[in-house]
Amino acid sequence: MAWTRFGKKKDMPGGLWIKCESCGAMLFRKDFEQKNRVCSTCGYHFTLPARERIAITVDPGSFDEMWKDLRAQDLLGFNDRVPYAEKLVQTKQKTGESDAMVTGAAKIKGLACALGVMNFQFLGGSMGMVVGEKIALLCEHALKTRLPVVLFACSGGARMHEGAVSLMQMAKTCGALQRLNAARVPTISVMTHPTTGGVTASFASVCDLLVAEPGALIGFAGPRVIATTIKKELPKGFQRSEFLLEKGQVDRIVPRAQMRDELARLLAYATGADPVAAFKPQAVAAVAEAEPVAVAAGAAAGTVAGADADKPKKKPKAKKA
Ligand SMILES: [Zn+2]
Numbered sequence: 001m002a003w004t005r006f007g008k009k010k011d012m013p014g015g016l017w018i019k020c021e022s023c024g025a026m027l028f029r030k031d032f033e034q035k036n037r038v039c040s041t042c043g044y045h046f047t048l049p050a051r052e053r054i055a056i057t058v059d060p061g062s063f064d065e066m067w068k069d070l071r072a073q074d075l076l077g078f079n080d081r082v083p084y085a086e087k088l089v090q091t092k093q094k095t096g097e098s099d100a101m102v103t104g105a106a107k108i109k110g111l112a113c114a115l116g117v118m119n120f121q122f123l124g125g126s127m128g129m130v131v132g133e134k135i136a137l138l139c140e141h142a143l144k145t146r147l148p149v150v151l152f153a154c155s156g157g158a159r160m161h162e163g164a165v166s167l168m169q170m171a172k173t174c175g176a177l178q179r180l181n182a183a184r185v186p187t188i189s190v191m192t193h194p195t196t197g198g199v200t201a202s203f204a205s206v207c208d209l210l211v212a213e214p215g216a217l218i219g220f221a222g223p224r225v226i227a228t229t230i231k232k233e234l235p236k237g238f239q240r241s242e243f244l245l246e247k248g249q250v251d252r253i254v255p256r257a258q259m260r261d262e263l264a265r266l267l268a269y270a271t272g273a274d275p276v277a278a279f280k281p282q283a284v285a286a287v288a289e290a291e292p293v294a295v296a297a298g299a300a301a302g303t304v305a306g307a308d309a310d311k312p313k314k315k316p317k318a319k320k321a
Contacts, residue, residue: 015029016028016029017029018032020039020041020042020044021044021046022039022042022044022215023039023041023042023044025039025040025041025042027039027040027041035257036048036052036256036257037052037256038255038256038257043214043215043255044215045192045193045213045214045215045216045255045256046193047120047121047154047192047193047194048154048192048256049095049119049120049121050097050101050102050117050118050119050121050152051102053117053152054102054106054115054117056256056259056260057106057108057115057152057259057260057263058106058107058108058115058260059106059107059108059109059110062106062107063104063105063106063115064104064105064106065102065103065104066103066104066105066137066138066141067103067133067134067137067138068098069098070098070099070130070133070134071088071098071099071130072088072099072128072129072130072162073129074088074161075162075163075165076161076162076163078161078162078163080161084161084162087123087161091122091123094121095119095121095122097119097121097122098130099119099122099128099130099131099134100118100119100120100122100123100124100125100126100127100128100130100131100155100159101116101117101118101119101130101131101134101135102116102117102119103115103116103117103134103135103137103138105141105147108150108260108263108264108267109260109261109264110264111264111267111268111271111273112147113147113148113149113150113267114138114139114141114142114145114147114148114149114150115138115149115150115151115152116134116135116138116149116151116152117151117152118131118152118153118154118155118199119154120154120155120156120194123159123161124155124156125153125154125155125156125199126155126156126157126158126159126160126161126166127155127157127158127159127166127169127170127198127199127202128158128159128161128162128165128166128169129162129165129166129169131159131169132166132168132169132170132172132173133169133172135151135169135172135173135176135203136172136173136175136176138176139173139176139177139179139180140176142180142185143179143180143183143185146183146185147185148185148186148187148188148267148270148271149177149180149185149186149187149188149207150187150188150190150263150267151187151188151189151190151203151204151207152190152192153189153190153191153192153195153199153200153203153204154192154193154194154195155194155195155196155197155198155199155204156194156196156197157196157197157198157199157200158170158197158198158199166198167198169198169202170198170201170202170203171202173202173203174202174203174206177203177206177207178206181208186208186209186267186270186271187207187208187209188207188208188209188211188263188266188267188270189203189204189205189206189207189209189210189211190211190212190213190254190259190263191204191210191211191212191213191216191218191241191250192212192213192216193213193215193216193217194216194217194218195212195216195217195218196217196218196220196221196222197220197221200218200219200220201220204218205249208270209251209252209266209270210249210250210251210252211250211251211252211253211262211263211266212241212244212245212250212252212253212254213241213253213254213255213256213259214241214242214253214255215240215241215242216240216241217239217240218239218240218241218244218249218250219239223238223239226238241253
């Protein structure tokens, strides 16, 4: 086995290989990236940076980012070896992101939505004042425009550097979603590995539809903390998507490769848009190829024009079923 020959991970040449966190298989990095960071051996879904998530989910060029310049403040003068203010600057330089949430308006297979995606690479996707504010602003925008909301969660919980202010974001995001609920604007939460702490305990769990990626750890306190507290062995698969689906806390498990199609279906059902177009499998690459056609057909085919125009080229006249 290549793993034995190379020994420890740090001996790997140039990061060509990556070890699966779940099954331990050695994965060729190029294949791994092509599969959108899913293990080809066991199907384990690694965390996906927000920008990559947006790229594989929405129609090319349709994402219009909003509130990009919101910045967190170090209200407490928090110092954890590195002062929080400095840590924010460093993390921004490292990730190119201003905080752990990217928000905006987008289209998924031609269906418009308000989209928020968490970025685990930014301080463990922790929820602080910026994440809370962006979700609240996104919900207000959705209320005004009546756009359905899709939120991708990926988080270690509330951001301890902001103390009580980070905890207040739980109430704030739930309040914002409640207003959408009262106005009957649909909301979808997609929980990805890991979704824990204050994020699970707030916006990620209170949307109309709760979708999860396979094998994702979803919970409040971690399994080890719970096991030591209750001094009992936890059931197999505890706090994983499949376990939570069985217990009714999750509505549906959707693999990453099918997420775009599934979200389009759910959005079509929720908004009353033509579900026929949304049901057709359509990869992101196919949309890019068909984009000029989509523009030409757009006026005639209405809101689902992008999806409608993307039929196989050998049947150009088989429009509308
Ligand atoms: Zn694996």
